[in-house]
Amino acid sequence: MDLTADPCDDFYQYACGGFIAKHASTDPWDSVFNIQLSNDSMNQNIKKMLLGDSYEEELRKARDEFADCIFNRNLTDKVTLSTFNEIMKECTFTMMYMFEWELASAYVKQNPHEESIEAVRNMIDAIKFEFWKIVTNSGWMDDTSLNETFKKVQNLILILGYPPWFLTASRRPSVAVLRQQSPFLIGATYFTYANLIFFPLLTMSPPFYNLGLDVLDYGAIGAIIGHELTHMFVTYDIDANGNRIRIWPSFVIKLYDDKTDCIRVQYLEAFEKFLSFWEGESHKIGKNKKMEENVADFAGLKAAFYAYKQLNGPKRKLVDFENYSTEQLFFVSNAHLMCSRETMEFMKSLILRTNHSPFRYRVNLPMANFDEFARAWGCTLGTKMNPHKKCVVW
Known part of the structure; x- marks a missing residue:
């Protein structure tokens, strides 16, 4: 929040000013949205499934592809923890696209909510x-x-x-x-x-x-x-x-x-x-x-x-x-x-x-x-x- 803003003048700035300041960027196309948090949370859960012990045939294929995505790439620079986390995030997203049905079906069975x-x-x-x-x-x-x-x-x-x-x-x-x-x-x-x-x-x-x-x-x-x-x-x-x-x-x-x-x-x-x-x-x-x-x-x-x-x-x-x-x-x-x-x-x-x-x-x-x-x-x-x-x- 931005408590310096007047809620009667610009409520969006009052409620979201802190979020905007936290995610400042000079990239003219680099927009960030709070609703992405739900997607990030889901990605974390899917990553755990890909890293876990999956006995189902469909998930085994996804796990193999996930491992290939992470380790079978030509990295010329020293891999830092930050770089590795970005690779994991990218590969998780790729698996969600390649194996969307398999992962979605397994996820809702494990987490019916x-x-x-x-x-x-x-x-x-x-x-x-x-x-x-x-x-x-x-x-x-x-x-x-x-x-x-x-x-x-x-x-x-x-x-x-x-x-x-x-x-x-x-x-x-x-x-x-x-x-x-x-x-x-x-x-x-x-x-x-x-x-x-x-x-x-x-x-x-x-x-x-x-x-x-x-x-x-x-x-x-x-x-x-x-x-x-x-x-x-x-x-x-x-x-x-x-x-x-x-x-x-x-x-x-x-x-x-x-x-x-x-x-x-x-x-x-x-x-x-x-x-x-x-x-x-x-x-x-x-x-x-x-x-x-x-x-x-x-x-x-x-x-x-x-x-x-x-x-x-x-x-x-x-x-x-x-x-x-x-x-x-x-x-x-x-x-x-x-x-x-x-x-x-x-x-x-x-x-x-x-x-x-x-x-x-x-x-x-x-x-x-x-x-x-x-x-x-x-x-x-x-x-x-x-x-x-x-x-x-x-």
Whole structure:
């Protein structure tokens, strides 16, 4: 954290300034992300499997290839411990690519994470319920759009951690299936036509989950859950059975577009200001740039927050953060998940070439438009994190 920063001026700097300083670099493309920690933890576990005694034929092959990767290379310089660790890391990653099915299957059999999966399933139910309350109370969706959307909520399929057949299948699945449902993936995904959300096993560990307090989990993976649920709710041109058909009347779609246009304007203004560092770059932002990911960040944060507020039981304090309220910890956890040192060039690439926004904007803009954030941090109306005009979809 950067306690010299004002949380009401730039919350991302306040929550992530320490992470940014710790990972300073002069390389214009060398970005570092806190979410990589889950991948690093998984890599350590896979490395232990590759170094252990594996009796399964598939793992023996992986171990042999792993040994070849480490020792059968021409090294001209003296190998230091640091160099050897980098070689081990590189070879572990290579094995995860070459033997992804074998390693993934063995890993989930040894580490089924059943308790974490069940706990996350309960979180999803709680956030889904709260999300539906927010939607129905918003007042701008008619009965038809609500009824058709509710069918999607009822038919939603969840795959948590890994597909169940990972524990029983003896044959390698297709590459396409493995790439979409591997437990080694970092991010959750909503599959539109299947009405299915997949949360890989990596999202069942820090910095996403198992952070020690419920409020921290809801701020991190809870907001991710809300994000993916939003994709389901706003996909108004696909019905509950995966058919391409509009389930919202035209006037409801117009209301939705008007509300999300407020978000579009905020992001485009922020992007144009950022791109002004490069002459002639700001005009490259498409005025029709898709905003679904940003809308999902807005709505997901709100749903997770209100779902947490419905939890019963004592609200425990976090060591060294005793002076922070539970509401403040929720927002710190949400920002901490997205802490990164994104270089200027990387941020420009995200803005111009993808539908995702740089993490600084994914933290600051949704929070600045959420009254509960301003209330938690005592931000005066008119400050950057509590502007007079706010965008609200639901």
